[in-house]
Amino acid sequence: MRFKNFDYVGASRYFYTFSIILTIAGIICLAAFGLNYGVDFRSGSNVDITTSKQLTEEQLKPIFSKINIDEEPDVTPGADRVNVRFHQVLTEPQDQALRAEVLKLDKNASFEVNTVDPEMAKELGQNAIYAVLLSCVGIIIYVSIRFEWRFAIAAIIALMHDAFVVVSIFSILRLEVSLTFIIAILTIIGYSINDTIVIFDRIRENLRFAKLKKHSDLVELVNKSLSQTIARSLYTALSVFIAAFFMLIMGGESIRMFSLAIVIGLLFGAYSSIFIASPLWLLLKGKNVGKTGTAKPSKSQV
Numbered sequence: 001m002r003f004k005n006f007d008y009v010g011a012s013r014y015f016y017t018f019s020i021i022l023t024i025a026g027i028i029c030l031a032a033f034g035l036n037y038g039v040d041f042r043s044g045s046n047v048d049i050t051t052s053k054q055l056t057e058e059q060l061k062p063i064f065s066k067i068n069i070d071e072e073p074d075v076t077p078g079a080d081r082v083n084v085r086f087h088q089v090l091t092e093p094q095d096q097a098l099r100a101e102v103l104k105l106d107k108n109a110s111f112e113v114n115t116v117d118p119e120m121a122k123e124l125g126q127n128a129i130y131a132v133l134l135s136c137v138g139i140i141i142y143v144s145i146r147f148e149w150r151f152a153i154a155a156i157i158a159l160m161h162d163a164f165v166v167v168s169i170f171s172i173l174r175l176e177v178s179l180t181f182i183i184a185i186l187t188i189i190g191y192s193i194n195d196t197i198v199i200f201d202r203i204r205e206n207l208r209f210a211k212l213k214k215h216s217d218l219v220e221l222v223n224k225s226l227s228q229t230i231a232r233s234l235y236t237a238l239s240v241f242i243a244a245f246f247m248l249i250m251g252g253e254s255i256r257m258f259s260l261a262i263v264i265g266l267l268f269g270a271y272s273s274i275f276i277a278s279p280l281w282l283l284l285k286g287k288n289v290g291k292t293g294t295a296k297p298s299k300s301q302v
Helices: 008-033 057-066 092-105 118-146 149-172 179-208 215-250 253-288
Strands: 044-050 074-077 081-086 110-116
Touching: 008 149, 008 215, 008 253, 044 092, 057 074, 057 092, 092 110, 118 149, 118 179, 149 179, 149 253, 179 215, 179 253, 215 253
Parallel strands: none
Antiparallel strands: 044 081, 044 110, 074 081
């Protein structure tokens, strides 16, 4: 595959447009509907029932009216497993009644109940936000020290783009957000910054020996740097994507949303490093290069 003559900087405008449209749609959807929080982030009880035969949602619905719950739960049936997510914390009598009624349908059924009270749900939500913010701050500090502030700004905007796109898609499609989703977001951030750093490192290396007299020289340098690293970026993304995709289609229900978030994040992370982060650095750096003037020195050129 040859990528030498492709204008990555010129093509980035289409990716910017697509990302802006998706971001706006995500903001509107988040403002109107918010996220579909799982039991980890809101109080309630999550019951996993392992069965010896398949139980349908129609078989389970009459049970919920017998145990006196305020809101009908979300039921996810499977071949030998049923997940029931209650929007309230089950009391001891309700829990016992649920077990007794399910055992009437399948005497070999076993139960695993996870309960989150309101205070714990609030604390988990706050800690998840802190984890994402602290990781972003750490990345900003690292990139600023290793490169320069323009690289840091471009990298963090690309990272926030990747994370927000995944959040937006989950909001638009009303997919469940749980603790595994937060782990997926942190994984995506780590993968994306790794890919971005490789590209930035090549840009910095080429920048040391470049003679920038015009803005077009800087554009050519970025395109050259991307052409030198894009094969590695695509092959790495593809290999990780294949593993994540098969984990999505063959993994269990408990990791399905995690796998889906990883797959989405990999796709957007692969193009954001190339078509978002690098052109954004060019936009910031280009202010130091006039159309006929010379580049102002920076510590990345030292």
